[in-house]
Amino acid sequence: MSARAQSSRLIKGATGDWEVVIGMEVHAQVTSKAKLFSGASTAFGGPPNAHVSLVDAAMPGMLPVINGECVRQAVRTGLGLKARINRRSVFDRKNYFYPDLPQGYQISQYKSPIVGEGEVTVTLPDGETVTVGIERLHLEQDAGKSLHDQHPTLSFVDLNRSGVALMEIVTKPDLRSAEEAKAFVAKLRTILRYLGTCDGDMEKGNLRADVNVSVRRPGEPLGTRCEIKNVNSIRFIGQAIEYEARRQIAILEDGGTIEQETRLFDPAKGETRSMRNKEEAHDYRYFPDPDLLPLELTEEEIEALRADLPELPDEKRARFIRDYGLTPYDADVLVAERATADYFEEVAKGRDAKTAANWVINELFGRLNKEGKEIADAPVSAAQLSAILDLMAEGTISGKIAKELFEIVWSEGGDPREIVEKRGLKQVTDLGAIEKLIDEIVAANADKAAQAKANPKLLGWFVGQVMKASGGKANPQAVNDLLRQKLGL
């Protein structure tokens, strides 16, 4: 820790260096068809109160029944975070009044969560690796939504989200900068998406974070923290931390003290604002929910889930470096999304991995980014890209034509091999035809040909001319070889 404190992540204040200490509580919506304790659908959208069961609306006499799939998703996530799975966990009631909380309590796990300590390894943009401790993961219900803009004097309540399963993933205070925090959330999101336990859609609020921020002089005990609630984008998490750290440093350097409080991040202004202080904090009166028995898991159930886990990003990254000879950077880029990694692997299978990686990262990602598309919607499939690479490898098309062909497939679709046939994009390997072209060009540029011996750089110019004359279809190697011969190089 002290070594890291010495690093560049310190913030320069007016009176010296400060270290920012960050811990997070990430709320991840569990991917499941039904809610945590009711059979109602978790589908996003739909008219208000379309997905509400009697249990979600807390009608008298209704009882919660645990959704087994949500439990399995939490265990999978715990295993993906290399965490201890607790064979016995307990659901508690967190009591408070709010119109979008129909029961008057949220069912959560307080003292005995389903998942204990684990860790996440995060690689920063500069290549440094940081291990972030996971304190716990527990299951809880989401609340509904209060709508304050539907009526001049009344608030409306939409219970579609009420009772949807959330995983609250709590980190240890191991993060030391906004960069680290952002990289952590990105990595966590990747892991969750690999596991298929949360879709990570931050725009829909399916992944959001409460960020605890405090500052201290390097080596000193932890400072008083403020909690920034419900930040719903990675960029905002970074901005909120930067702002909050600066705010706290300014107060401390002015001789003030930090009040423990809950704050909100305003993305429009890029600042955090006080929401409630410690005195206003709720007393949630947690106690075990008597409607639910303790949740018991057998070793066999846990092992069955472990055996079924997909390959996770860290392992995939290591394998890509080891088996495909990729650079760590390329490997990182490719494993960030499972779909991307799968796409790459399909293309790389039986082909030159480096070329495959270059094409996926440069051509495909470049084009996807330009059009704001996801890999799932890529107009060029892995099979199509593979065909393009095969055509290039077997010398049927040149690299330049390959890029053109990629564009054609992107916008028009079709079988790359057929397109090459139909449009006559085939590389000219007929040496006679190439020789004829060369002879014409050499003849037309006799002066340059004469200088070529003295200035071999002119070879490149001749190659360009020949390629241009062939419409890019001449085999560049053949052109090169023949030209050398003709020019006596």
Add this chain to the structure above:
Amino acid sequence: MTELTSFTLAEARDALAKKRCSAVELAEAHLAAMEQARALNAYVLETPERARAMAQEADARIARGEARPLEGIPLAVKDMFCTAGVRTTACSHILHNFVPTYESTVTAQLWRDGAVLLGKTNNDEFAMGSSNETSYFGPVISPWRRKGSNADLVPGGSSGGSAAAVAANLCLGATGTDTGGSIRQPAAFTGIVGLKPTYGRCSRWGIVAFASSLDQAGPFARTVRDAAILLRSMAGHDPKDATSADLPVPDYEAAVGRSVKGLRIGVPKEYRVDGMPAEIEALWEQGKAWLKQAGAEIVEVSLPHTKYALPTYYIVNPAEASSNLARYDGVRYGLRVDGRDVTEMYEKTRAAGFGREVRRRVLIGTYVLSAGYYDAYYLRAQKVRTLIKRDFEACFSAGVDAILTPTTPSAAFGLGEKGGADPVEMYLNDVFTVTVNMAGLPGLSVPAGLDAQGLPLGLQLIGRPFDEETLFALGQVIEDAAGRFAPARWW
């Protein structure tokens, strides 16, 4: 037709089967009796149309030879059970206009078996009380009176309406809920049989929750056999209640009349409380003698943590209640009193909607769960609860088959006589019954005699978990020996 209402459930079942009467006649006789007994305030809602429709359906089935186990049997349902399309209020102003769209599992099973709904019975508000005096609809008046007195007595609570309705022949049986004695104590006060089954035996789904870890539905009837018949329909596993037990439901009626020879009956010395009336002591002795005569062996047992049961109960119960009642906030259903903002709406709604006893329990419950008090109260209470449970387990594992105690420390008291100044005076009524809820065990109250003023007294039999059958066998021995008790009609 009055004799139709004095049938036992089993007698009515036979009469219907032999077509000596029709289900419609049976229902009509009871509806008429209910109308004449409105002074008792036992029912908070009569459902004559539904009763007639259900009775007609029952007659049609009997005619087709397709009678189900409770075909045509008219029953009353405590207002804690949600009944689809029938107002359900828990006798609270806060639910004064609530009509559920769903049927509780227990009542759904009764209708599945052919029973007929006569109406919803009065109870203490949210089942909080031991005298039925906290109901928003006013108190139930016991059909019993002291010899030579016209003073109104309480029927006990919280299921006072169901108990009074059964005792006064206003139904053949009724459902109740028992959180700390709410079936057994009113059964004892009104001279009828009441059973609190093992926790998890009957589904809690669709029953307005009071204290979830203690609540259990059970039957009221005029005989042990009738209670056994009703339990068979009420009990069973329900996937909608995570605390319901996935165990087969035995033929409880077959246990009625079963020999009790060789059974070991424990008598806990700690239940001899200070100031217990001699009549109760004598009744208890009489009970032991009857069981001994029937071949059972009486052994003294010790339940050392009994003295902590009541204070512990009055922590666990309000804690759970304070949370269970949080949903009554005026937002989605029931009473709403508008305010300037949502907080004021909550405050006004809950102040207007909840009566004194409910507010008291919500306050106590909120207090014992609060930061800084949780460990001292709630957590400690849970630990004591475990010790209470262990007391019983030790008894049963030492070979005791059932435990015999008085149901209540006294006979019924007068309306307004107890708890006015000190709520603990009322809470003390539950001293013999709460331990059973704390331990999740089955408890049966059987009428065993009358006191000097002519009021009924009950004996309680406590069984092993899910061994209601032994209780029915023992209960029948007491019933056979003590006879049955009916109030003289004055209403």
